[in-house]
Structures are given as structure tokens and as C-alpha cells.
Amino acid sequence: MIDMERRDRALDFRWCVPAELLWAAGIPDTNDKLYDQARRSIYAAACIAADEAPFGDAWWISYSRRKAFYEGQQRYQGLPYTYERVTAAVAEGVALGLLEEQRAAPGAHLAKDPRQSRFRATRDLLSSFQDSPFEYRRRPCHLVVRGDDGRPVTPPPTQALDRMTKQVGRINAYLQGSSLTLGTGDGWEHGTRTVRARSERRSRSGRPAGWATVTPEPVAEVCRIFSRSRTDKGGRLYGWWQQLPKARRKECLINGELVIEPDFSALHPTLLYAMRGHVLRHDPYVTGTYSRDDGKLALNVALNARTLHEAAACLVHNPDWGHGLDYTWGCLKAVQKRNPAIAKDIGADKGIDLMRVDSGMAIDVLSVCEKAGIPALPVHDSFMVPASQGARVEGIMDEILTRTVNKLRSYKSTTNR
Incomplete structure (x- = not known):
């Protein structure tokens, strides 16, 4: 089973390894310019992910092996971003010892705990491009x-x-x-x-x-x-x-x-009050019972949650919260009481x-x-x-x-x- 860590990065094509440096890594030449750009982007993405963490804890890059995933994605990533080119480039990198790959089982993206295939740089890839500057490519669509x-x-x-x-x-x-x-x-x-x-x-x-x-x-x-x-x-x-x-x-x-x-x-509370025909004239985070910091975090999390139960769960699992469920519910109810004009909007996906x-x-x-x-x-x-x-x-x-x-x-x- 693949242990998909939360830190997996999504594959993007914004950086490329310079073409003239590929030979140093023993990468064979190709006449397909779009495929060449795809693999150079994949190698650059793997190197940058490794730059952002020590090698032993290097970030993985998730990618899809489903053809349907790539439909319409060229709008955002460019012409080289296709199923054929991405999967072939990853396979080539693995064969050359430049990439390490873990493949998810078919349909794993639909599981309760969704999984995708992923890859990361090997030491050979890093040693080849450790100090080389990469080429930047602007997004095709912003x-x-x-x-x-x-x-x-x-x-x-x-x-x-x-x-x-x-x-x-x-x-x-x-x-x-x-x-x-x-x-x-x-x-x-x-x-x-x-x-x-x-x-x-x-x-x-x-x-x-x-x-x-x-x-x-x-x-x-x-x-x-x-x-x-x-x-x-x-x-x-x-x-x-x-x-x-x-x-x-x-x-x-x-x-x-x-x-x-x-x-x-207090931008979002201010806007919500206006949407309800009111003017916010008080500090919406001060409840008189709970700290202002707790009131602020509770209100802002709840405004982005679909329900109060979801808001409570998000807070309890938030490392910046540090309180139990009873305290959490009390704080959510307190910010609702503090803001009666928008009480129905708290925990309502606004x-x-x-x-x-x-x-x-x-x-x-x-x-x-x-x-x-x-x-x-x-x-x-x-x-x-x-x-x-x-x-x-x-x-x-x-x-x-x-x-x-x-x-x-x-x-x-x-x-x-």
C-alpha cells in the first residue's frame, strides 16, 4: 500500500531543466520537442521538491495515470502536458535511475482516502542538476x-x-x-x-x-x-x-x-453584515468569555464550513486551536451570540x-x-x-x-x- 503523505506536491510545468544539460545525466536525445519539454519539466519539478526538504524526507510529486485526468489540462499546463508524454517521461526517468516511482492501484483516486501515483528525484538526478539554474515558463492561463x-x-x-x-x-x-x-x-x-x-x-x-x-x-x-x-x-x-x-x-x-x-x-464579517443590511460597529471576535484570538479563529473557520459540526471538527483538528470539543462548541455558540445579525451564516458555507x-x-x-x-x-x-x-x-x-x-x-x- 502506498502511504500518500499530505505533503505530496501536484505536478506543474512552470520550470524546466535546460536542454543542454540533459546529456550530462545520460538522457537520450529525442526529436519530439513537446516530449522533451515534458520530461525536462518533470525533472525540474522533482529537483525543486527535493530542494524544499532534506533528501530522506523529500516531497513526492503526485501525478495521474488516468487518460481522463488530462482532458482539458493543456489549457492550464501547456501543450506538453498529456497522458502519453507525462507517463512516458516518468517511465523513462525511472528506467534511467533518475526518478523513484510509487504507483497507485487503478481506481485508488476514488477511495475514501484518495491516492494517486507519485514520483520523486533520486540522488543521481540531484547530483546531475544540483546547482544548475532552471528555465521558467509562464502559465499558459492565469x-x-x-x-x-x-x-x-x-x-x-x-x-x-x-x-x-x-x-x-x-x-x-x-x-x-x-x-x-x-x-x-x-x-x-x-x-x-x-x-x-x-x-x-x-x-x-x-x-x-x-x-x-x-x-x-x-x-x-x-x-x-x-x-x-x-x-x-x-x-x-x-x-x-x-x-x-x-x-x-x-x-x-x-x-x-x-x-x-x-x-x-474583520473583512468577511464586515461584508456579511452588509449583505444582511447592517453595519458592523463592534469587534465580532470579542465574546467576553473566550479570548479574542479563539473567537477570531472560530468565526473565520465557521464561515468557511458547510455546517457547525464541520466547523467544530476543523477546529479540534487544527494544530493552532488546542482545545477540546466542549470548549470548541462553547466558543462557536459564543461567536453566534455575539453576532446575531449573521448567526445563521456561521457554519453555512459563506x-x-x-x-x-x-x-x-x-x-x-x-x-x-x-x-x-x-x-x-x-x-x-x-x-x-x-x-x-x-x-x-x-x-x-x-x-x-x-x-x-x-x-x-x-x-x-x-x-x-
Whole structure:
């Protein structure tokens, strides 16, 4: 039986081993350029996964051996990403001693504990490309729609989808003007292709959260990701810098200037109150019985859960929670009591809709910053900007929040007539 660890990475084709270096690893030449690109991407992905963890604990890369899995995936990964090329390249790598593979049984992806086949780099592959730079390939598509299983799906072409795709393209063109320089010194470890950054957060037991490992990309780009096969669910912008711990992001430079990161306070509760025709005038996380940190985590988890039972289970199994089931239920009931106007929305799967609203707000903020000539990198409900522009960006965010809240309340008022 294959022990599929949670840390398995998904295969992507954003990096490639340079073609001229393949001979050093004893890899035979081929006239099929697309197959050549596929195997070079697979080797690069395996090396990067190994860079992000010691060899003995190297991350595996999951991939599918089902033909149906690859239908429509070229939209997101490019022409080389096909069943024939991926499976042949993995098999070749295994035969050459460059990859180690574990195959899942047919139908294992449908099991209660879903499994996919996976591979990782061997020491021979790492020794061949240990210090070589890799080629970066931009995503063919920067707007992704995922199904219920998290797998990208191909949405039907519509004018709205075309507009949103072009919108992300304009944002990425603007983001090219933001040059991000990562920090150095204590809390940072820079490798050939990856960077490790220490988090300052601590668990409830007081233990440090550890280190985050990222693979910096040569350009600042975001990918907008929707959920549940719909473009009105989710839609947040994702960039590689978001994986950096917050404390480390503040040590970076944008266009040579130190970073400040203004954010929206209690954004999702604020938006929910507006959707119900109210204005949030209190701290929604303060219950008077439980700590504010507990109230905040409980409310935000519950807003993203389909039911209160699911919210309770998520909290109990969350390493940042550290409380038993009775305490958890008490805290959930307390945040409901604290927020009667939205009590029915707590544990009712509202997070996916709120993300659609806050992603639109993020796009509005970036659009205004672009017109004002302010470099900015989005981090969901906050923005990394030069310290000298922090006050201006806070003003922009306040204006957009006010406009959004008024629009939501106005819509609620209209629908109640």
C-alpha cells in the first residue's frame, strides 16, 4: 500500500531543466520537442521538491495515470502536458535511475482516502542538476476554474470569462513593475532555487511554527482561482510571495523600498453584515468569555464550513486551536451570540461567496494603485506596498471597502422591497 503523505506536491510545468544539460545525466536525445519539454519539466519539478526538504524526507510529486485526468489540462499546463508524454517521461526517468516511482492501484483516486501515483528525484538526478539554474515558463492561463475535487476544469467560453481573463492579464502586466527583493540575515536561508523563511508565529503550545520554503519566480504574477466549477465562487488572486510568513514579508523590498502591508480588518464579517443590511460597529471576535484570538479563529473557520459540526471538527483538528470539543462548541455558540445579525451564516458555507467579493475588491485596489503609479502585491485581504505609499493605499482600501459595503447594503434593501 502506498502511504500518500499530505505533503505530496501536484505536478506543474512552470520550470524546466535546460536542454543542454540533459546529456550530462545520460538522457537520450529525442526529436519530439513537446516530449522533451515534458520530461525536462518533470525533472525540474522533482529537483525543486527535493530542494524544499532534506533528501530522506523529500516531497513526492503526485501525478495521474488516468487518460481522463488530462482532458482539458493543456489549457492550464501547456501543450506538453498529456497522458502519453507525462507517463512516458516518468517511465523513462525511472528506467534511467533518475526518478523513484510509487504507483497507485487503478481506481485508488476514488477511495475514501484518495491516492494517486507519485514520483520523486533520486540522488543521481540531484547530483546531475544540483546547482544548475532552471528555465521558467509562464502559465499558459492565469485564470483557473477548479471543480469540487480541486482539479482544474475547462469552463464554457463566455464573454464574462473572456473579460475576467483579460483583466488578470492587465493586472499581471501592471505587476511586472513591482520588483520584489527578499530579505536576508536571521530568518532567511537562500538556496540555488528555493528560499526558506522562518515564521514568527507560535502554536498554542508555544512551539514555533517553523520554516516556509518557497520557489521565487522571476516575475511577479498572480493566478486567479475560482472554485466549484463556477466563476462566482472564490476567485482570489494567488502569487508565490504569499507563501512567505508575514514577518518575513515585511523584511522584503519593493522597488528598493521597505514593505508595509495594510490590510482590511474583520473583512468577511464586515461584508456579511452588509449583505444582511447592517453595519458592523463592534469587534465580532470579542465574546467576553473566550479570548479574542479563539473567537477570531472560530468565526473565520465557521464561515468557511458547510455546517457547525464541520466547523467544530476543523477546529479540534487544527494544530493552532488546542482545545477540546466542549470548549470548541462553547466558543462557536459564543461567536453566534455575539453576532446575531449573521448567526445563521456561521457554519453555512459563506466563505466561498465572501472570497468572490473580496477578490473583486483586491482587483479594484490594484487598479487604483496602477493608475496612481503605486507598486503593490496582493496577499488576499492585504497588500505589500512601499512604506512611503502605505497611507495612500490605506485610503484607497477604505474607499473601496465603503463603496462595496454600501453596494451590498443597497442590494439587500432593493431585494427586500
